[in-house]
Every structure is written in structure tokens, then in C-alpha cells.
Amino acid sequence: KGCSCSTVLECSPGGHQILQSPYRSVDFDSSQLQQSAIQDLICDHSLAPGWYRFMIFDKPAEMPTKCVEMNHCGTQAPVWLSLRESESMPRPGEMKQLTACATWQFFFSTSKDCCLFRIPIRVRNCGDFFVYFLQPTQGCMGYCAEVVSDARPQTCDAEGMEIEGVCTVSPPLPSIPEVVAEMIKGSIYLRCTFGIPSANSSVGFIVTWSRLSPEGVKEELTRETAVHTFSLLELDGINVRLGDRVYCSSSSFFMEKPDIQSSSVESKEFFAGIKIHPETYDISEDGKEYRLTIESTIPIPCPGFSQLKRDCKISLTLYSFVFFWSFHSC
Template sequence: MPGGVWALALALMLLDPGNAQECSPGGHRVLQNPHRSVHFDSLHLQQSATQDLICDHSLAAGWYRFLIFDRPAEMPTKCVEMNHCGTQAPIWLSLRESETLPAPGEIKQLTACATWQFLLSTTKDCCLFQIPVFVRNCGQFFVYLLQPTQGCMGYCAEAISDAKSHPCSSDEIEVEGDCVRQLSASLTPPPPGRPEVVVELIESRVFCRCAFDVPPTNNSVGFIIAWSRLSSQEVKEELKQETTVRAYSLLELDGINLRLGDRIFCMASIFFLKKPHVKSLAIESQEFFAGIKLKPELSTISEDGRAYQLRIESTIPVVCSKFSELDPECKISLKLKTVNQDLVFFWSVYPCRSW
């Protein structure tokens, strides 16, 4: 938002402080990506899912409220380490000496800071970039007048609850905004349901999806998902490991990391977002074969004039361009050979479907 428009917006709000339209449901937007949590480590996104990194340079200027897993959330008021909140440069709300958050019904202009550490530097700068932010206290929650960032930075959020005004008892601790007994808080999360590997077509590219059921829990959780395949020596080779807040993972059948004929497995475990070291038991999927199967796998066919029936099944879609459905090159060709020589006596062509 240009400086003149920003100042005009503040002037209008100060002229009519009682008419806080931004507190009404239609007066603000909601930012509820769980990656914005101060407890979310963004490093794995930079390694495997850069498209999921939060970059608020395209954020529309306006009033926003934060939610984390449907819980009320606020911008943190302490320095946030780099590579958190789903971004590289997390933005937090700086309260200088004598500054406080606005009281109910009030609005204040405060300063948001972006944390950054230059390459080869040993120290970080908690406030290398500064952004003006207006904060309105709506009584039950805060709303923030945000503007787009100059680069790939992200506004952070921290889940809150009534525990702020009602402190936990001596035998309880606060976990993700809830007061839970220390005994239950120290327990490991329940394991996920058995993962299942299925095939999915995304924009003409073939992916394997590892998905599983998540048991109910009072705490916010994340997932560690590992992919592996069985080598020719019957040894499992790890292909990819991902830490995510989504209860699934995708792995592309690209012919390099994952190939036709591979026998694939995925394994999943659950951890508490606030205590990443507290993990559940890891559960592994059944084997998934990515390729074409012949049923029955073994069969003796004699040259006796009789008809023999074999069934061919593909566990993955064979992709043809929509413009090449009638192209004779878009096909699967199979040939049978005799035992003693390479003489072809049966030729079968299966046209591919477009997906």
C-alpha cells in the first residue's frame, strides 16, 4: 500500500475509532495456513516443496486475522528464528521499550520485523527489514492491517487460547494453547493408520501418493513420511523423506528416482508440532508394484492349436497427449517369443487412453 494511502487509512480510523468495521466478519480476511506457525520448520520445504514456501510479496493490502488449525492466533512479539513460519525470513511484531499491544477497542501502529542472516555470517539480524503494521484489538482477537512484503518473507502466527487469561494449574502445561496434564503431554502421539500407495495423475504427470488416516488428538501434529523401493538384491533403498503438516506425500514416477517396475513402500509417523522430538511409531505400507503385470505370471503355452488367455494389467496410467489418441505411435506393444529362438509369433497392440 503506497505511503499516502496508508496514512489516509490510519487517519480515517482515528477519526472514527468506534466504528471498527475491520472487527466484523466481512471486515477482514483470514490467514490460516498452518505453516505460518512459529513452531513450523521451513527447511524441508526449501529442499522438496519450494512451491509451498510462504512469500507475502503478493499479499493484498488489508485487514487480516490469524488462525492456526482453526485456533485463534496472533503475531508473535519475540524474535523468530530464520526458516520458520513456512518461509525463510519470518516476520514478527516488535514491541519496543514502553510499547504494548492495543487495549480492547484500541488501534495502534507498531513495527513488524523480518529476521535474516546473511550467507557466511555467524549472527542473525532479528530486525533487518521493518514494516509498519496497524493492530486493532477487537476484544476476543486482534486484526492486523498488513501490506505486501518487498521480497519472499512471511508473516508469522502463534496459536493462543483462554490459557492466557486463565493460567494452567501446577500439574498442567500449555501445549498449542491448551492446558494438558504433564503426564498426557509427555506421551507419544498415536500412530497413523496403515499408509496406502495409490497412483494419481497431475497435469499429465504420474505421481504415487502415500496417504493415511490420522487418529484424533488434542495437539497439533505434523508427519514424517519416507519413501523406499526394493532393490534387485531385495534391500530397501530410501528415495525421499518429507516432514509436512499434510497427511500425504507425493513422489513422481519420473523414470529416474522412481521407475517402471519398482516395488515401492512408504512409511509414516506422527509428531507434535510443539515437540518435534516426540514421535509416534512408524507404520509402513504394503508393497506397491509400479508397472505392468501379466496374469497368470507363469504359464506354459503350447503350439497345439488351442487358445490361451492371458490378462495384462497396468497399475499406473499410460499417458498419451489428447492430440495423439489416434496416433499409431501412442500404444503399448507386447511380443511373445519361443523358448529357443527370437522368432516372434504373436503381436498384440494396446492403444493408450488419454488421462
């Protein structure tokens, strides 16, 4: 998602002026100027309306978006960019109408007002920097600036990720994987199935199988790269056994850029074995009938030579514990 920012007049070298006084830095204490060089105090009441870009010691700078304390930025009343909860900085090529605020504290007051004065400001994202359409201030106020740590404004939206300073569209996030058991040629396999919101043949997947150890720690069993939206794991009795609690996770990547991967999405826990519902039962000698439901989450393979259904079965032993209580009266 690029932008032809160079065609925008205010983004071109001749389309804006540069404010590069180091005094405009949010870290500069203006009280030094008020005591020794009051003539150097920044007062933007005489600033000509127009597009401006900030620089501090030849480093790209931007207007801060948090309240700045008084007597900073080379002035008494610092002017900063106020963003409401519903507002954000413009994306590359975009321009937004925003509001700047001036911080001030009256001599008789014990608290400051971060937005005593409001100034309308237009902000354009030129891709590599922001430009601001500034108005002259009311009285001796000064527009603040702070050095950009990465020398670039944020250029990515919700669908992209920044890789080495370049905004790149992230791969589609797979749907939540689902694990089921099935029999293939007499062997039992666990199948992890997932999908992507839209069909895209240029997307591959990284599938990771893991299980819960007796200590409750997830252990990675295997990891594979796949071009289809499923993965198989054999229940071989060695790596995966009856009674294991198994998980499957999937992430996607672009075939042409395999280093750019989406975040990983994990399945719900799959118990590979036999469940009894309910797990515990209190049975009384009351003549009533109690039912236990036995469910196998995996198919039960039958020998190939078995002709009768009754020849293919599993046997379960039910143990019952009888407790005798004796009561003694005092």
C-alpha cells in the first residue's frame, strides 16, 4: 500500500518550510532563556500561516501528542498536538484536521491546564515525515517538537506490519484449527484442519503439534511446513499415545516472502483416548438404575480378518469401592 506522496505539493521540498530551532525540543528547559537570553524565547504569534516540518539538530522531529509541561520547548506556553480517543495520526498520503493545545498555569492556580488554548492544525503524512499547517499563536506560545526515534512516522495500518522500516501487508491469519481422529489404512491419525478467510494460493502454513506433559507443560512433538490446510499426526504409541492431551497450532506465510509470518493460532485441547461420563458417580443402594456413558475420541481398529462385529471389541473392567461407616453414640 504505497502512496504517491511526492506529487503532493506540501510534501515536496519547496512546499513547506523547516522549523529547526533546537530550543523547540520537549526536553529543553525554557527557564534558561528567560533568565539569560529572553530575546531568543520562541513566540509563534508572528509565524506566517503555512506548511512546516520540524527538525532538531538535523534529525527528523514531530509534534508531541502528550501534554508538555510549561516552560519547555523554548517558550512559556508549549503547544502540542491533542488526539482524542477516536483520533489518530494520518496514514501515508492522508491529511487530517486535528487540534493543538497550549499548556498554561495561572500564577494564582496550583494546577496547570494542558489545553487552555486550542489551535486548529492540518497534518499531512508524507510517507517519511509529517508536515503541519500551522497558524500564528495567541500571544507568546511555541510549537513543540520531539525527535523521532526511528526517523519515520508510523506507516502501517491494522492490516500491515513494519519490517525494517517498510510497511508490509501481513499474511492472512488462519482460522482456529480443529483436531479430529480418523483411520487411514488401518492406522489411527490425528488430523488438524484450518483455513484462511480468502483463497490465496501463494500462502503456506507452519503447523506445530504439541502435547501436555504429566507436569502440565506443553511439549512440542513436531513442526512442518505445508501448502494445504491440514496436517496429519500418527497415533503411533511412542510419540503420541492413548491418554495424551494434544494441541495443534498454525501460522501462515507468503511463499515469495517466507520470513514474513502471521501470528500463531492454536486449537482447543484434544484428548486422545476413552472418556467416561460422568467421571465420578455416587451410587446408592436404592434400587435405581445408574448409567455411565463411555466415549472413545479415536476410532477402534478391527483386524482385517474379522468377519463378525462381535469379534471386534474392547473390554473394560469396572471397579467399585464400598465404604462401610460405623457410628458410635456417646
